[in-house]
Amino acid sequence: MSKGSTERMSPETFVEELKALISANLAGNVQLMARINELVKAATARQKEPIDASTLFARWMEFNLASYSVISTQGMALLNGIVSAAEQALGTKARPAPEPGPSAEQKVEMRLEGRQGERVTAPFLVENRYDRALDVAFQASDLVPGSGRALPASHISFEPATLMVAPKGQAVVNAAVTLTKDFVVGQTYSTTIRVLGFQAKEVALAITVRPPGKEAKPAGQTVKRAKPAKKRRAS
Numbered sequence: 001m002s003k004g005s006t007e008r009m010s011p012e013t014f015v016e017e018l019k020a021l022i023s024a025n026l027a028g029n030v031q032l033m034a035r036i037n038e039l040v041k042a043a044t045a046r047q048k049e050p051i052d053a054s055t056l057f058a059r060w061m062e063f064n065l066a067s068y069s070v071i072s073t074q075g076m077a078l079l080n081g082i083v084s085a086a087e088q089a090l091g092t093k094a095r096p097a098p099e100p101g102p103s104a105e106q107k108v109e110m111r112l113e114g115r116q117g118e119r120v121t122a123p124f125l126v127e128n129r130y131d132r133a134l135d136v137a138f139q140a141s142d143l144v145p146g147s148g149r150a151l152p153a154s155h156i157s158f159e160p161a162t163l164m165v166a167p168k169g170q171a172v173v174n175a176a177v178t179l180t181k182d183f184v185v186g187q188t189y190s191t192t193i194r195v196l197g198f199q200a201k202e203v204a205l206a207i208t209v210r211p212p213g214k215e216a217k218p219a220g221q222t223v224k225r226a227k228p229a230k231k232r233r234a235s
Contacts, residue, residue, distance in 0.1 A: 024137040024196050027162035031135045113208040121176045128165035136197040137162045143189040183209045
């Protein structure tokens with residue numbers, strides 16, 4: 001969401017964004033604890049292995065340099081982010097305009113269609129090109145029709161909701177939308193899915209609600225799986 005300094009955030013938008021942040025934070029903490037547990041186990045197992053003083057000192061120096069690099073980089077980013085948030089809250093600086101749209105390789109556009117009572121799914125690929133594992137979560141914006149009332153992002157779910165992508169690994173995620181009676185027949189609803197942990201990579205999704213037909217399938221049944229225009233690749 002991008003707003004100018006003269007526009008106000010609605011309570012509903014605040015709650016939705018806060019819920020998404022809390023959800024991503026909780027998922028990240030769970031995965032972080034799992035990594036810490038594995039680290040403790042590995043360190044305990046290595047206590048039985050004799051290590052000479054020079055090797056121990058070299059590891060200590062490497063750890064301190066890596067730690068300082070992380071603290072320095074993340075600390076500056078954190079402080080700059082806080083100052084930017086304060087400037088926006090005080091109205092001295094407008095929210096930054098969105099950067100030029102992602103390239104075809106970075107952004108996937110998917111289209112679905114279905115009837116009220118059906119559940120449609122759209123699979124997309126998440127690829128980790130880094131040499132380290134990445135924790136990934138997902139956030140969707142409200143479903144906005146061509147005209148009329150927007151629907152909350154709570155109609156969208158992700159399977160899985162969070163995941164850890166191994167170094168140089170891939171994972172398939174399904175975005176599922178349940179077409180309740182709130183969806184207006186004939187309208188096409190658009191939403192943007194953000195892949196948290198991949199520097200705000202985005203997936204565009206459009207769902208068209210078709211009129212009832214004789215071949216209408218039972219409620220809750222998946223009627224169509226969208227095929228991404230290109231595989232999602234994060235770098």
